[in-house]
Amino acid sequence: MSDERPQRPSGPRKKRPFQRRKVCRFCADKQVTIDYKDPRTLRYFISERGKIIPRRISGNCSKHQREITEAVKRARNIALLPIAGAHVLP
Amino acid sequence: MNRMYETIIIVQPDLGDEELKGLSAKIQDVISTMKGDFRRLEDWGVRKLAYPINKVVRGRYYYLRFDGDAPLIAELERRLRLDDKVVRYQSVKIEKDTGAAAAAAKAEAAVQTEAPVEAAEAATESE
Secondary structure, three states, rough: OOOOOOOOOOOOOOOOOOOOOOOOOOHHHHOOOOOOOOOOHHHHHHHOOOOOOOOHHOOOHHHHHHHHHHHHHHHHHHOOOOOOOOOOOO | EEEEEEEEEEEOOOOOOOHHHHHHHHHHHHHHHHHEEEEOOOOOOOOEEEHHHHHHHHEEEEEEEEEEEEEHHHHHHHHHHHHHOOEEEEEEEEEOHHHHHHHHHHHHHHHHHHHHHHHHHHHOOEE
């Protein structure tokens, strides 16, 4: 009762401050290609758990996000990328 | 009609030279008998897999580039499936030949495998 917790705001969540609109990497730089055989580029678009990072965070355009998705799935099949995070050995 | 294909083949890491030669000869044989057009077969070396496949944690990657038609792919994949030295394969139809990208992946493979290969050599030589 003497504890003074910081009061949580009960109202609707505060609007996030405006973030800079991200530019699609692949549209900005035509030299960079999306290839399922190149896990270094694809690593950038998967999370630590191995999930594909959504477009609203990575900032890709829809065309390149589709290509990324396809490439990541192909790379997973041939064990270039993990299917689910790094396996922790017991 | 011939289309451009590329196939990644992962084989067991601990195979002798003869077995690897036999594998590549077999692949070229399949392609030539099915009237395909063999382009190249690259060895990316032994790499660590991102996850174990059939309890194998390492694999030797082969990159096969060829032109052919659908029956050829079916026959090639059937042969690969029957071969127990092959851990996994994946065939992809490609629109245009990208030799440079494959070379980049190859260079990375060399960097990645450098340490484990050295460790293996040290273990076998036991200097």
